[in-house]
Amino acid sequence: METSPSLAGPFALGTFSAAPGPASPGPASPGPAFSGPVFPGLVAGDRVLDLSAHGPTTRALLERWDDVLPLLHEAATSAGEWRPLAELRVHAPVEPRQILQSGANYRTHVIDLAVAHEPADGRPAERVRAEVAAMMDRRAAEDQPYVFIGLPSSVTGPYDDVVIPSWCTKPDWELELAAVIGRPAFRINPDKALEHVAAYTIANDVTAREVVFRRDMPEIGTDWLRAKNAPTFTPLGPYLVPAAFVGDPGELHVTLKLNGEVMQDESTKDMIFDVARLVSYVSRTVELLPGDLVLTGSPAGNGLHHGRLLRAGDVMEGTITGLGTQRNGCRDEG
Known part of the structure; x- marks a missing residue:
């Protein structure tokens, strides 16, 4: 059985809905015609197999992952009642209970942001770059990850629009590898x-870059609630690719294109703390549950670095090795 060349392995998991009546335009252009029930599905190539008999959602499947994975291997080679992917809408692949997000976890990205924020003390960019690079090296050797909490209500589908709130003046992209929890971890x-x-x-x-730091109370640091959690601010998917198919998560390539132009183009090798250290660190405080997400941070190449932030009409196309591609347009609120 052939599968999409952009996906690692013979199959992946997703969440889908069907259009009643005539075929719809396809997964990249969902619209009002998609009003059928949502179901978990096994995607292989250009076909999808309904997995509702094994669980009502992908999260329910993840809760029994050790038992379900062998069944998915069997289903991928079965005759079954496969449906054309082009006739389905692709939703966010999972509804997480918890989203844990890693900040400042790519060495080059942190250095670029420090330079872009133009220190008020007048230090030249070269000095700032050198000082932050030394700090990143110390963090990798001696420190701990920096993790904050995201809200599930910010999640949207891999082909849905990102809605820019009326108050947001500096919306920026941050494409990231996300680890999806199967077995509970504490x-x-x-x-x-x-x-x-x-x-x-x-x-x-x-x-929303302009509200990351509270200008009214700089002493309390970052405001991740407002900066990160507006509705649609976390496009997710398209699919869940089993870890066994992905291989080493430290050997993947992250690419984001804005209107066809490459903006982020980096390897996960540039992470300061790898996936294992991030998951372990989070689990010291939080009991991670099936379906939870651990976001691993964004590599270099964000809009602040390029001097070009998001605006209505933009299209972001994000790809990570073996995980497929998401494509999200941007529009203003209302």
Whole structure:
């Protein structure tokens, strides 16, 4: 059986709905015609197999991942009642209970942001770059990840529009690798952490740059609630690709194009803390549950670096090795 060349392995998991009546335009252009019930599906190539008999949602399948995965291998080669992918709408592949997001986890990205924010003390860019690079090296050797909480209500589908709120003046993109939890994880060591990751997917952690730092109360630092969590600010998917198919999550390539122009183009090798360390660190405080997401941070190449932020009419196309491609247009609120 052939599968999409953009996906690792013979199959992936997704969440779909069908259009009643005539065939719809396809997954990249969902519209009002898509009003059928939502169901979990196994996608292989250009076909989808309804998995509702095994569980009502992909999260329900992840809750029994050790038992379900062998069944998915069998289903991928079965005759079944496969449906054309082009006739289905592709939704966000999972509804997480919790989203844990890693900040400042790509060395080059952090250095670029520090330079872009133009220090008020007048230090030249070269000095800022050198100082932040040294700090990143110390973090990797001695420090711990920086993780904050995201809201599930910010999640939207891989082909849905990102809505720019009326108050947001500096919307930016941040394409990221997301680890999807299968087995519950609580206070686990890094050497065991990847055993709790069922799959990987793509997330775009859209950010309102102008409200990241509270100007009225600089002492309290960052305001991640407003900067990160507007509705549609976390496009997710298209699919959940089982971890066994992905291989080493530290050897993947992250690419984001804006209106066809490459803006982010980086390897996950540039992460300061790898997936295992991130999952382990989060689990020291939070009990990670099936379907939860651990976002691993954004590589270099954000809009602030390029001096070009998002605006209505833009189209973002994000790809990570073996995980497919998401494509999201941007529009103003209302």
